[in-house]
Amino acid sequence: MIREEIKKLTEKAVKDLYGKEVEVRIEQPQDPVFGDYATNVAMTLKKNPQEIASQIKSDILEKAEVKNSFINFFISKAYLQKQVKEILKEKDKFGGLKIGKGEKVNVEFISANPTGPLTLGNGRGGFCGDVLANVLQKAKYKVTREYYINDIGGQITRLGYSYVSGPSEFKPYQNADIDELKKDSRVIRAIEEYKNYPDPDKGNEIGKVVANIFLKEKIKPIISEMKINFDVWFSEKSLYRGKEKEKIINEFQKKNLVYYNKEDKTLWFKSTKFDDDKDRVLIKGYRTGREETYFLSDIIYLKNKFKKRKFNYLIYFWGADHFGYINRIKAAAEALGFDKDKVRMIIMQLVRLIQQGKEVRMSKRTGTYVTLDELIDEVGLDVARFFFLTRSPDTHLNFDLDLAKEQSEKNPVYYIQYAHARICSILKKATVGDSTKHLKLEDPAELRLVKQLIRLPEIIEDISKDYQVQRLSQYAVDLATTFHKFYQECRVISEDKNLTQARLSLVLATKIVLKNTLDLMGISAPEEM
RNA sequence: GCCCCUGUAGCUCAAUGGAUAGAGUACUGGGCUUCGGACCCAGGGAUGAGGGUUCGACUCCUUCCAGGGGCACCA
Numbered sequence: 001m002i003r004e005e006i007k008k009l010t011e012k013a014v015k016d017l018y019g020k021e022v023e024v025r026i027e028q029p030q031d032p033v034f035g036d037y038a039t040n041v042a043m044t045l046k047k048n049p050q051e052i053a054s055q056i057k058s059d060i061l062e063k064a065e066v067k068n069s070f071i072n073f074f075i076s077k078a079y080l081q082k083q084v085k086e087i088l089k090e091k092d093k094f095g096g097l098k099i100g101k102g103e104k105v106n107v108e109f110i111s112a113n114p115t116g117p118l119t120l121g122n123g124r125g126g127f128c129g130d131v132l133a134n135v136l137q138k139a140k141y142k143v144t145r146e147y148y149i150n151d152i153g154g155q156i157t158r159l160g161y162s163y164v165s166g167p168s169e170f171k172p173y174q175n176a177d178i179d180e181l182k183k184d185s186r187v188i189r190a191i192e193e194y195k196n197y198p199d200p201d202k203g204n205e206i207g208k209v210v211a212n213i214f215l216k217e218k219i220k221p222i223i224s225e226m227k228i229n230f231d232v233w234f235s236e237k238s239l240y241r242g243k244e245k246e247k248i249i250n251e252f253q254k255k256n257l258v259y260y261n262k263e264d265k266t267l268w269f270k271s272t273k274f275d276d277d278k279d280r281v282l283i284k285g286y287r288t289g290r291e292e293t294y295f296l297s298d299i300i301y302l303k304n305k306f307k308k309r310k311f312n313y314l315i316y317f318w319g320a321d322h323f324g325y326i327n328r329i330k331a332a333a334e335a336l337g338f339d340k341d342k343v344r345m346i347i348m349q350l351v352r353l354i355q356q357g358k359e360v361r362m363s364k365r366t367g368t369y370v371t372l373d374e375l376i377d378e379v380g381l382d383v384a385r386f387f388f389l390t391r392s393p394d395t396h397l398n399f400d401l402d403l404a405k406e407q408s409e410k411n412p413v414y415y416i417q418y419a420h421a422r423i424c425s426i427l428k429k430a431t432v433g434d435s436t437k438h439l440k441l442e443d444p445a446e447l448r449l450v451k452q453l454i455r456l457p458e459i460i461e462d463i464s465k466d467y468q469v470q471r472l473s474q475y476a477v478d479l480a481t482t483f484h485k486f487y488q489e490c491r492v493i494s495e496d497k498n499l500t501q502a503r504l505s506l507v508l509a510t511k512i513v514l515k516n517t518l519d520l521m522g523i524s525a526p527e528e529m
Numbered sequence: 530g531c532c533c534c535u536g537u538a539g540c541u542c543a544a545u546g547g548a549u550a551g552a553g554u555a556c557u558g559g560g561c562u563u564c565g566g567a568c569c570c571a572g573g574g575a576u577g578a579g580g581g582u583u584c585g586a587c588u589c590c591u592u593c594c595a596g597g598g599g600c601a602c603c604a
Contacts, residue, residue, distance in 0.1 A: 027545070034548065043547090043584070068548060069584080113604065155604060266602060277532080277600070284602040294604050320598045323533055349534060350598065390542065390553095396535055396597055407541080409567090412553060418567050426564050462545070474543060477552070488560095488569045529567070 001097075001457045002083075005060060006037050006073055013055035014041065026073075028455075035065065035072030036451055043069050080450040081439045087453060087509040095456040095516050099464060100141030106305050107133045109317035110223070111148040114215040115159045115207075118222050118372040120351040120399055125317040126372075127388045127522070128348065130228045131469050132315070134520045139464040144311070146232040147223075148301065151211055153236070153290055160207030163191055181210055222373050227381065227522050239300040245292065248299055248336070249282070257335050258282065269295075274331035274340075299332045306338050315467070316345045323347055346467055348393045354400040370401055379408040382523045386413035389521055390473045412477050416518065417526050419480040422487065423511045424527040430493050432504045439502040445489035446506060452482040453513045476517045483510050 003026050010024045022045065029038045042049030053064040053071045062074040087094050109129025112122050130145065137143045150156070163182065181187050190209040223230070239245075249267070252258040257270045267283035282296045305311045318325070326347075330340040353360050353370055376384050378401070387404065390412075391397060441447065459475045462468070492503040518525040 025545075027547075029548070030544090030551075031548070038548085040547065040585095046584095070548070150604060153604065264602080281602045291602095293602065297604095320534070322599085322604090324599050324601095325604095326533095347534080347598095352597080392543080394534060395542075398541095403541080407554075410554065414567060415553085418565085422565055422568085429564060466545070468545090470543075474552085477543095481552085484568055487564085491564065493564050528565085 001461070002060065002075060002079070002454055003037060003458050005058075006039075009056050009058055009061075010039055010041060010052070010071070013052050014045070014047075017051060017055055018045070018047065020045070029070075029072065034067060034070065036075045037073040038070045039073075040070055042066075042071060075451065077442060077447065080447055080454075081441050083450055083454050084439055084441065084505055084509045085436060087512055088505060091512055092516060092519075094512055095138055095460055095520075097139040097457055097460055097464070099461065100136060100139045102140060102142055103312040104144070104310060105136055105141045105313045105315060106144050106146055106309070106311040107136070107315045107317075108146045108148055110228075111150070112219065113150045113155050114211040114219060115155050116214075117218060120353070120370060120372060120375060121319050121348070123226070123372040123375065123384065124351055124388045124397065125319065125348050126223070126226060126228060127385050128346070128393065128469050129315075129317040130226075131389060131472065131521055132346075132463070132467055134522070135460055135463045135469070135472065138460050138520060141313075141464070144231045144309075145229065146234055147230045148234050149215065149236060150294075151208065151215075151235050151237050152240075152297075153294065156207035156211055158207070159210055160190075160194075160205065163187065163206050163210065181213060184213060186213060222376075225373065225376060225381070234301070236297050236301070239297055239304065240292070244300045244303065245296065248296075248303060252335065255335065261285070269299075269332070269335075271328050271331040271335075274327075274334045276327040276331045280328050295328060295332075298329060299336070302329065302333060302338075302343070303336055306333075306336075312342065314343045316343075318345055318347055320347055320349045344467070346393055349396045351397045351399050354398045355402070359398075370399070375401070375404070378405055379411075382413050382417070383408045383411045385521060385523055386411060386473060390470055392468065392470050412473075413523060414529070416476045416480040416514070417524070418529060419483045420511065420514050420518070420525045421527060421529045423483070423507055423514070426492050426507055427504070427511065430500065430504055432508050433501045437501075439505050440498055441502050441506060443490055445486040446503070449482050449486045449506060449510060452479050453509055455479075456513055456517060472517065472521055476514070476521065479510075479514060479517065483514070 007024050007026045010026070011022065014020055014022055014024065022041070024039055024041045026037050026039050029035060041047075042052055049066045049069050049071050053066050056064045056071075060076055060079040062076040065072045065074065090096075107129055110118070110122050110126045112118055118126075133143045133145050186209055187206070190206040194206055249258065252269065257273065259268050259270065260266070261268065264285035265283075266281050266285040268279045269282050271280050272278060280295050281293050282299075284291050284293055302314070305314050316329075322345075326345045329345070330343055333340045333343045372384075379387075441450065455475065459471050463471050486506075490503060492507055493500055515525045
């Protein structure tokens, strides 16, 4: 990676001159007159930039020039020409890094309750989670994509009751698919059983039957339509099969981190010892039904991930409504002796539905209900993915289906795909020869394109560090733009055989990088459009 | 009341504390006898308001204004 190499060169120069070990930051200037890469190290060290610049010598650089106290680096042609060959050699491996060192990462996302269809918010978290997982994999982390199924608890019980006493018992998804599922023989059987033995817990049984059907027949198909492959579907219920619950409570007792309230028979975890606002209940008291809180499940789950399955990092994609949960989960991690900094939550701001300029609440009855599969049907998967992937998680997303439909034809994703199709069309007209020979690439448009190509590993590195997935779509657009400009400036197939071969190699390299980028985003790279 | 997020061009969004704040879209005007015009080129337009830190602030701190989310023995 060129940025890495420049960084090392600069750090060495600083060390040789001043005997200091410093971490140098290499950035990319917006204006090309300031070079391809630049550093402000002279300013931060309060040293003479010219002195440092003169100390840096390498054939990867054409020059290192000082302007406004920055040191500006210009990459040499020879280096760029060589990089094209590298890309052709690495093919789909290009962009890959080793920084993950094979460490295990668990990325948990969507994890929607199996009590209703997937929403736009689930789509947002789903696509971002999936793409982050792809990127981390590319950076040599061992990634597990995981879906946590809430198949136990109040939601499920209420869902079950809604089949017995009508939809009003289950507000969030009134009418949603209830009539359809009421005709299902499995559901009918569960309802019959309930009627024969009207045990309060049976509501839970019906709920479980419905939830299972929902998961299998509604959620999983949409997820495969989203082109997301989960490695693990983890059942919350399964957490209670062994003795983990008791073990954890014992451990907390030994560490004096729990207390029991006799009056209402609740067991509390002292999360205030770890930066949480208040203590949290682990075992519920006066309510009927289940005694464990969701929080307790999550503690068992966390331990399962860290201890039993030996993950090095846990990443959670949550909606903003789960914000308050961060501290208590981190508190639990600390209490169990894990490093809380290895538990990372990515909070996605909520998606609101807008119609005719006003926010509307989801409701099937009023016809203002947009589900994820509806969106994908309407605009296509590539557009849907790109739509969510361009926005930073912090953006409060106002979703207007009419606007999305109207703009889908102009979506930048087509601009990127068009570049790919154009490349394929050129490559059909000629054969790329021996690319190990010297590639005579000298035109500014050619060199700009190569510089853009070799940024992919840098993007992977940046995303692996800060999880800002939107960098990737940003990059894809930049790359497509640079290619289209190159295409405008330089004719690929011409009388000049050497030049044609050099340019064909460059075009093929661009195809590889573009395809790798689109693959990471889960977006198709069409040969023709 | 306390905690978190947001406010950038008409609209939708970018910008690891860096140099002249970038794209798309919309609008205006140009460019194909040549590899795909779903393209390219040019133009006007923006950091909510005030203080502060810094050589340097959309970015960090602070006050205010506006919007969203959270503050459960729900998930």
